[in-house]
Amino acid sequence: MSDYLVKVSGIVKKYGGHEVLKKVSFDLKPGEVHCIVGENGAGKSTLIKIISGAVHPDSGEIFIMGRKVRNLNPRLAIELGISTVYQDTEVVDTLSVAENIFLGSEVPSPIPIVVNRRYQNEQAKAILKSLGISIDPDIPVGELPLVYKQVVQIAKALFRQSKIIIFDEPTASLGLEETKALMEIIRSLKKRGMGIIYISHYLKEIFEIGDRVTVLKDGEYMGTYKVSEVDTEFLVRKMVGREVHLFYKRERVPIGEKLFEVKGLSKKELVENVSFEVRKGEIFGIGGLAGSGRTELVSLIFGILKPDAGEIYIEGRRYVPKTPIHAIRNGICMVPEDRKRMAMFLGRDIVENSVVIINELLKVAFLRKKEEMNMTRRLINELDIVTSGFSQLIEHLSGGNQQKVVMGRWLLDENAKVFIFDEPTKGVDVGARERIYQVMIELAKQGKAIIMVSSDMPELLSMSDRIGVMRKGKMVEILDNKDLSEEKLLRSFIGV
Amino acid sequence: MEGREKVVIEKSKRPFYSTQWFFLLVAEASLAIITGSINPRFFTLNNMVNILDQISVLGILASGMTLIILTGEIDISIGTNLGLVACVSAMLIKSEVPTFWIVMVALGLAVLNSMLVGISTIAFKAPSFIVSLGFLSVFRGTAFAITKGVFQTIYGKFETLGLTRLWGWFPLSFLIGLVIYIIVDFLLRFTRLGRHIYAVGSNSLAAFYSGISIAKTKLLVFFINGLLIGLASMILLSKIGAAQPTTGSGMELKAIGAVVIGGTALTGGRGNILGTFLGVLLMGIISNSLNMLRINPYFQEVVFGIFIIIALGVSVFSAYFKKG
Ligand SMILES: Nc1ncnc2c1ncn2[C@@H]1O[C@H](COP(=O)(O)OP(=O)(O)OP(=O)(O)O)[C@@H](O)[C@H]1O
Ligand SMILES: [Mg+2]
Numbered sequence A: 001m002s003d004y005l006v007k008v009s010g011i012v013k014k015y016g017g018h019e020v021l022k023k024v025s026f027d028l029k030p031g032e033v034h035c036i037v038g039e040n041g042a043g044k045s046t047l048i049k050i051i052s053g054a055v056h057p058d059s060g061e062i063f064i065m066g067r068k069v070r071n072l073n074p075r076l077a078i079e080l081g082i083s084t085v086y087q088d089t090e091v092v093d094t095l096s097v098a099e100n101i102f103l104g105s106e107v108p109s110p111i112p113i114v115v116n117r118r119y120q121n122e123q124a125k126a127i128l129k130s131l132g133i134s135i136d137p138d139i140p141v142g143e144l145p146l147v148y149k150q151v152v153q154i155a156k157a158l159f160r161q162s163k164i165i166i167f168d169e170p171t172a173s174l175g176l177e178e179t180k181a182l183m184e185i186i187r188s189l190k191k192r193g194m195g196i197i198y199i200s201h202y203l204k205e206i207f208e209i210g211d212r213v214t215v216l217k218d219g220e221y222m223g224t225y226k227v228s229e230v231d232t233e234f235l236v237r238k239m240v241g242r243e244v245h246l247f248y249k250r251e252r253v254p255i256g257e258k259l260f261e262v263k264g265l266s267k268k269e270l271v272e273n274v275s276f277e278v279r280k281g282e283i284f285g286i287g288g289l290a291g292s293g294r295t296e297l298v299s300l301i302f303g304i305l306k307p308d309a310g311e312i313y314i315e316g317r318r319y320v321p322k323t324p325i326h327a328i329r330n331g332i333c334m335v336p337e338d339r340k341r342m343a344m345f346l347g348r349d350i351v352e353n354s355v356v357i358i359n360e361l362l363k364v365a366f367l368r369k370k371e372e373m374n375m376t377r378r379l380i381n382e383l384d385i386v387t388s389g390f391s392q393l394i395e396h397l398s399g400g401n402q403q404k405v406v407m408g409r410w411l412l413d414e415n416a417k418v419f420i421f422d423e424p425t426k427g428v429d430v431g432a433r434e435r436i437y438q439v440m441i442e443l444a445k446q447g448k449a450i451i452m453v454s455s456d457m458p459e460l461l462s463m464s465d466r467i468g469v470m471r472k473g474k475m476v477e478i479l480d481n482k483d484l485s486e487e488k489l490l491r492s493f494i495g496v
Numbered sequence B: 001m002e003g004r005e006k007v008v009i010e011k012s013k014r015p016f017y018s019t020q021w022f023f024l025l026v027a028e029a030s031l032a033i034i035t036g037s038i039n040p041r042f043f044t045l046n047n048m049v050n051i052l053d054q055i056s057v058l059g060i061l062a063s064g065m066t067l068i069i070l071t072g073e074i075d076i077s078i079g080t081n082l083g084l085v086a087c088v089s090a091m092l093i094k095s096e097v098p099t100f101w102i103v104m105v106a107l108g109l110a111v112l113n114s115m116l117v118g119i120s121t122i123a124f125k126a127p128s129f130i131v132s133l134g135f136l137s138v139f140r141g142t143a144f145a146i147t148k149g150v151f152q153t154i155y156g157k158f159e160t161l162g163l164t165r166l167w168g169w170f171p172l173s174f175l176i177g178l179v180i181y182i183i184v185d186f187l188l189r190f191t192r193l194g195r196h197i198y199a200v201g202s203n204s205l206a207a208f209y210s211g212i213s214i215a216k217t218k219l220l221v222f223f224i225n226g227l228l229i230g231l232a233s234m235i236l237l238s239k240i241g242a243a244q245p246t247t248g249s250g251m252e253l254k255a256i257g258a259v260v261i262g263g264t265a266l267t268g269g270r271g272n273i274l275g276t277f278l279g280v281l282l283m284g285i286i287s288n289s290l291n292m293l294r295i296n297p298y299f300q301e302v303v304f305g306i307f308i309i310i311a312l313g314v315s316v317f318s319a320y321f322k323k324g
Helices: A043-049 A074-079 A097-101 A119-129 A146-159 A176-191 A202-209 A232-240 A294-301 A323-329 A350-362 A369-383 A399-411 A430-445 A456-464 A487-493 B019-037 B045-070 B077-092 B098-125 B128-147 B173-190 B191-203 B205-209 B214-238 B251-261 B273-292 B295-321
Strands: A006-015 A018-026 A033-038 A059-064 A082-085 A164-168 A195-199 A210-219 A220-226 A258-267 A269-277 A281-286 A311-313 A317-319 A332-335 A418-422 A449-455 A465-469 A474-480
Touching: A006 A043, A006 A311, A018 A033, A018 A043, A018 A195, A018 A232, A018 A269, A033 A232, A043 A164, A043 A195, A074 A082, A097 A119, A097 A146, A097 A176, A119 A146, A119 B019, A146 A176, A176 A195, A176 A202, A195 A202, A202 A232, A202 B295, A210 A232, A220 A232, A232 A430, A258 A294, A258 A449, A269 A399, A269 A449, A281 A294, A281 A456, A294 A332, A294 A418, A294 A449, A311 A474, A323 A332, A323 A350, A323 B273, A350 A369, A350 A399, A350 B191, A369 A399, A369 A430, A399 A430, A418 A430, A430 A449, A430 A487, A449 A456, A456 A487, A465 A487, A474 A487, B019 B273, B045 B077, B045 B173, B045 B191, B045 B251, B045 B273, B077 B098, B077 B128, B077 B214, B077 B251, B098 B128, B098 B214, B173 B191, B173 B214, B173 B273, B191 B205, B191 B214, B205 B214, B251 B273, B273 B295
Parallel strands: A018 A220, A033 A195, A033 A210, A082 A164, A164 A195, A269 A474, A281 A449, A281 A465, A332 A418, A418 A449
Antiparallel strands: A006 A018, A006 A059, A210 A220, A258 A269, A258 A311, A311 A317, A465 A474
């Protein structure tokens, strides 16, 4: 028996001529949480895809529980006890919780071909209970909040008796409470002697649950450290190569007159009687727990959902939301929260993904390819997008760079007045996050009104001028961002 | 920002030998060489021109089908749509209606039929496969009803479109087909509608969030598809000089096959017209080779099917290979 669950060394991976991993080493012991940090595009996801067999390295050795494995593939990895909770959670929305857990290894019932649902449901319930979660295993996963998609994947790993669970940015789409719950679950997995590989851009989480941390920078292995022996500054310097302040000290922007106003906006069972206003140059944060109606609220403004009641005014003129294109023409921009589902055109290159909005606005019948390239180049430089070229498909960008592209497409619209950002820095690294904040400040300086929905407390606190707190579909409080603390804010979220 | 190397800004191209069209070209060339070495008549100008002539109708249909599939839909009624239009046109020709009106009716009817499929698909939020399956019967049934099953011959009339040879040898119908490929290629690559087609097929929710109208895009595509079916129908009628309700049936499968062999994803959002062109060409070469090699006619369909499956396999495999 070896001490290591996983040990890889000298891993090299190339895409085209681009070396995304350059002789990287990594190992994992039982009962530890080994974190991987690095900027967007550093190669974190690629490394864990190699460990989980989804990607083949060009060279390097992989040992799993002391055994050298040559041709690792996803199936073999699972058999060897490696489970992955991917960045973009992969569960089947229409199947029930139990069905998802048992997917691929259904338990037969006495009647041939028929699945033993009762048994599966009972088992699922037991596994979930061991994680301290009580949900009905019979409901379709699609109807549950996001965190349960991860829970389902964890339960699946437990059911397979995995020794190793890999998490790729599990908290990127989670709210506060959910993140806390997940941390709890990970601790309990650790106690069972499992090895956890954990990727996150939230360094706080790493200090909370990590034992060791490996830093990657541009595919280069920068070193592995005991979490107890390093601090945030050290990690950030290793990752980014320069100083970055975790708590972004934003520049103040003079705030002008009222630009955007919502009065009594309601939608049955989702949003109730919400009123607020945003002034020129103001960043209006919207906080609250997951499921408090934040995304629904901005969907109403953007014309995705139809409001039952309420009025919206832009520069004093009445605006009745109809469809997204109507909203866009009225100067409203929205970067939606779930980029894969709502924003990315898979199979299309970054140029097409960048210019989609501006083309709609200009109503060009014939494309101006040169212009499109120029605009894309501008975004690449402005947002520091790491890409191998114009024709790179968006799904081949790293997660954070995908986010920059789907955000950048809105920045080309210079006549926009209101910007809605729903979780703008989801999956974005610390350095790039500053970049996005700078972009938001720049927009504020131009006198735009900015609405920022965020589950990230430091983000809300450092960026917002005022914070509207959503609770159960209502905007219960609008707080001036003065002398606010995370605690105070959280108390308001929960309502105690 | 300092520190990070600036981006490589050039169109990085995949090496040519790993592209889909290269696989297809190799397949086509090898098949041609094999057939040609057994039967040298294969390489005569006459035979080459024949192949082009034979694939012009399929090419036009496959061009429309490419658009439909790119948006993530499918239309399996195009063959019977073509048959119905051919029957109606033949009957009009027989009753000496002026050519202008025949063309108008043919195009109009084909568009109407195709739009019916499109509108029903969108209105009922139903899979277009099932909707067009229903219309497939409706069109064929209508053709049977109006012709009462009688063969409609128009020998000697309406020959220009299908039988004209430019400079004495180049088929006009193939030239029309080429023009269609070029137009569709232009549409896909250089117009906003082309972008809409890819966007809707790639991720319709994201398209909606970006302000693109899904229904409008799909309806336009069904409209274009209708026009192309009308055109194809007239060319076919002109070539064979007769129509019956079963004219064109089976063409839908060949068209879908050509599109998929050409590398267009059935799920939509990926593919191009060059692939379709090569897919159609492959079908033409296979059919022609089977004749040249004097394969037993009863057996030809089987061999043809096997070739298609092989081509599909290679094509899918090369796509898989590409992903690495
Ligand atoms: N299939 C692919 N084809 C080409 N390049 C790829 C492919 N997959 C990843 N890359 C490139 O490899 C690099 C590393 O990507 P990876 O997804 O591992 O980054 P990451 O560290 O997980 O970043 P993030 O924090 O943004 O998720 C990126 O530059 C990306 O563009
Ligand atoms: Mg990643």
